[in-house]
Every structure is written in structure tokens, then in C-alpha cells.
Amino acid sequence: MSQNRNTLINKFVGNLSNSIVHKILERAIQDEILSNRYTKEIRNSFEIAKIYREKINPINSTLPLKDIQEIKDKISKKVKMELRSRISLGYKNIDLSLVETEINDVLEELKVI
Amino acid sequence: MEIIAKISRGTKMDQIYIPKQRAGFQNGRYVIIKPIEDEIKKPKQEKPIFYNIKSIEPIKIKLISEIFSIIEHETEEQFVDNLLIVGSFLEKGFYFNDIDILIIINKTEIKIDSIKKRIQEETGITPHIIQIKIEDLIKGVSSDPLYENMLSKYIAKKRLILKYKRKINYKILDLHLLKSKSLIDNFEILSGKEKYYLIKNMLAIDLFIKKEKISNEILNKQIKEIFKIEAERIKENLIANKQEFIKKCRNFYNNISKQIQKGIKKENESK
Numbered sequence: 171m172s173q174n175r176n177t178l179i180n181k182f183v184g185n186l187s188n189s190i191v192h193k194i195l196e197r198a199i200q201d202e203i204l205s206n207r208y209t210k211e212i213r214n215s216f217e218i219a220k221i222y223r224e225k226i227n228p229i230n231s232t233l234p235l236k237d238i239q240e241i242k243d244k245i246s247k248k249v250k251m252e253l254r255s256r257i258s259l260g261y262k263n264i265d266l267s268l269v270e271t272e273i274n275d276v277l278e279e280l281k282v283i
Numbered sequence: 284m285e286i287i288a289k290i291s292r293g294t295k296m297d298q299i300y301i302p303k304q305r306a307g308f309q310n311g312r313y314v315i316i317k318p319i320e321d322e323i324k325k326p327k328q329e330k331p332i333f334y335n336i337k338s339i340e341p342i343k344i345k346l347i348s349e350i351f352s353i354i355e356h357e358t359e360e361q362f363v364d365n366l367l368i369v370g371s372f373l374e375k376g377f378y379f380n381d382i383d384i385l386i387i388i389n390k391t392e393i394k395i396d397s398i399k400k401r402i403q404e405e406t407g408i409t410p411h412i413i414q415i416k417i418e419d420l421i422k423g424v425s426s427d428p429l430y431e432n433m434l435s436k437y438i439a440k441k442r443l444i445l446k447y448k449r450k451i452n453y454k455i456l457d458l459h460l461l462k463s464k465s466l467i468d469n470f471e472i473l474s475g476k477e478k479y480y481l482i483k484n485m486l487a488i489d490l491f492i493k494k495e496k497i498s499n500e501i502l503n504k505q506i507k508e509i510f511k512i513e514a515e516r517i518k519e520n521l522i523a524n525k526q527e528f529i530k531k532c533r534n535f536y537n538n539i540s541k542q543i544q545k546g547i548k549k550e551n552e553s554k
Contacts, residue, residue, distance in 0.1 A: 181468065181469065184468045185465070185468065185469065188461065188465065188468070191461065192462075195457065195458050198454075199454045199455065202426075202454065203458065213473075213477065214462070215464075215465050218469050218472060218473075255544075256457075259544055259547040259551065260547060260548060260550070260551030260552075261547070
């Protein structure tokens with residue numbers, strides 16, 4: 171798969187955003203969901219984001235500051251947009267102030283920062 | 284081969300006469316002799332319970348019995364209420380990758396590492412085990428479309444009586460649907476089986492909202508109707524018109540997403 175860097179970054183951002191939204195929503199309705207849901211072992215958004223990260227240079231070190239800022243901004247925008255739409259529907263227990271911490275955690279784990 | 288014969292008295296040694304015309308028991312072979320009473324006393328092996336299984340290959344039944352006996356051997360009887368085999372292993376043919384096993388536990392969680400290891404070693408099949416309490420299974424099957432699909436067909440150790448009513452919790456469905464977003468965003472990177480699973484997830488949610496029955500057969504039929512492709516082709520990642528297919532997936536996803544959003548709004552208004 172030969173994709174340009176911008177496409178790869180966008181796919182990376184999309185998957186990480188989805189993964190963070192999923193995590194925060196899961197926390198918001200924790201009492202209502204089953205802890206051991208029957209799922210087949212398919213790759214989730216975070217695992218797919220990992221695949222895209224491995225295609226974005228530099229692979230083994232942190233990304234340039236310009237990229238980091240761009241990625242953080244894009245993820246933050248996407249995640250907050252999704253979560254705000256849920257809040258407007260009546261979701262409770264969604265803490266938007268945690269979004270930045272979540273973003274930093276996953277980016278650190280994927281050697282982006 | 285078994286022969287029932289009587290021990291008769293001889294002059295120097297006693298003997299057991301068996302017919303000269305027989306299948307098996309060739310001369311010179313060693314055999315075990317034991318009293319017939321021991322055999323009669325042996326507890327009768329319970330027959331597994333088949334739910335919605337029209338036909339299944341005999342070798343699979345043999346494997347399932349073997350798996351049940353491994354689990355029974357590796358666990359303490361009082362902690363396990365029932366064992367269920369679900370999923371693609373029960374489909375016709377031998378296209379399964381693993382075997383889905385549901386262990387219904389009553390109180391404490393059991394250690395499944397040794398069970399997994401033994402099943403893998405003794406049958407050569409990778410087990411996918413989930414242990415669950417009956418109350419959680421009922422909660423799952425009443426609120427989760429994939430649970431309902433899973434239990435649409437099974438082979439159980441004992442009879443399973445599940446009394447439940449479908450409960451639509453739109454927030455849970457919202458969370459489940461989010462998984463299928465990956466299908467639209469990562470079409471190139473996903474395997475055929477992953478695509479099939481994510482499509483099934485969307486379709487099952489749709490049927491669940493419509494209060495319709497869910498089973499693999501129904502979902503595969505829906506795939507053909509809506510996406511104009513055989514489920515097998517998706518599993519094998521042989522999708523001819525990718526752009527058209529992604530478009531259909533996106534439309535379908537957005538459509539269910541809208542229904543879910545409406546549902547959440549209604550749920551909150553009625554509180």
C-alpha cells in the first residue's frame with residue numbers, strides 16, 4: 171500500500187479518535203454494559219492506528235513538533251465533536267476535560283510524542 | 284468391537300470361548316477381560332443438547348464431546364453450570380478457524396489457561412473461551428445483538444433455559460455500532476473476516492432495533508439483499524466493486540447511527 175504521508179496521518183488520526191471516543195463512551199455507560207462481551211478477536215481502532223503509525227516516518231522516534239501539534243489538534247477536534255453530539259443527545263458522565271490527557275496517553279504509547 | 288462371553292471351567296485353566304467367525308479379535312492379540320457389571324454400572328454419558336442445528340458432521344460431535352470432557356476434567360464440577368459450543372464451528376463444512384466455547388459459571392471465575400492449552404494440544408483447534416454467569420448471559424442476550432446471534436444456534440452440555448425479553452438500550456447499541464466505523468475508514472487494511480464481522484455487527488444492530496430475529500443465516504441473507512454480495516465473498520475478501528461497496532456500508536452505517544441517535548434522545552426524554 172503506497173499512500174502519501176498526509177493520507178496516512180489522516181487515517182491514523184481517524185482511528186485514534188474512534189478509539190478514544192469508544193473508550194470515553196464505554197466509561198460513561200460502564201454500569202450498563204457487560205464486562206466480558208462476546209467478541210471475536212478482531213483488530214480494534216487502536217490496533218489499526220498502530221499499523222498506520224508504523225508507516226509514518228520517523229518510525230522509531232517521535233514525530234516532528236509540527237506534526238505532533240497537527241495530529242493533537244485534529245484528534246481533539248474529532249473526539250470533542252463526537253462527544254459533544256452525544257452530550258447533546260443526553261449522555262451523562264462524559265468529561266471533556268479528560269480528552270487531552272487521553273490523547274497524550276495514546277500518542278505517547280505510539281511513540282508520536 | 285465388543286463380545287459378551289461367559290467364563291467356563293477348564294481342567295487346568297478356565298477359559299472364555301469366542302466364535303471362530305468374528306470381525307476383529309485376531310488370534311494372538313491381547314484383550315482386556317472385565318466383569319460385565321462394571322460396564323453396566325458406568326454412568327451413561329449425557330447426550331449433548333442441539334439447539335437449531337439441522338445437521339452437523341459426526342466428527343464435530345466427537346470433538347465437542349472431547350472438549351466437554353477436557354473442560355470437566357480441568358474444572359471443579361460445582362463451579363461450572365453448563366458448557367456451550369457456538370459460532371462458526373457449527374456451520375456446515377470445515378471453514379472454521381477456531382471453536383467458540385461458552386462456559387457458564389456460577390460463582391467464581393475459573394482458570395482457563397490450562398483448558399485452552401489442553402484443547403489446543405488434544406484437538407488441534409484453537410479455542411476461544413468466554414466464561415460468564417447465567418445472569419450476565421441473560422443480560423447480554425437481551426441487550427446485545429451479537430449475543431442473540433451467538434445463541435441462535437448452539438450445542439450444550441445440558442439443557443439451557445433462558446427466559447429473557449429484548450431490551451433496547453440505545454447507548455449500548457451506539458457503542459457497538461462505533462466498532463463498525465472501522466469498516467468504512469480502513470477498508471484496505473481489514474481482512475475479509477474482519478469486514479464480515481463488522482458488517483454483521485451493523486446488520487445485527489439494525490435487526491435488533493427492528494425487533495426482528497437474528498441468526499447467521501438471516502444476516503447472510505441480508506448481506507446478499509443489501510450489499511448484493513455473498514457473505515462468503517466478503518469473508519474471502521473478494522469484493523469486486525470496492526468503492527460502491529464502501530458507499531453502501533457508509534449509507535447503512537449512517538442510517539443506523541441516525542436511528543440510534545433518535546432512540547437515545549427518546550430514552551432521555553422519557554426519563
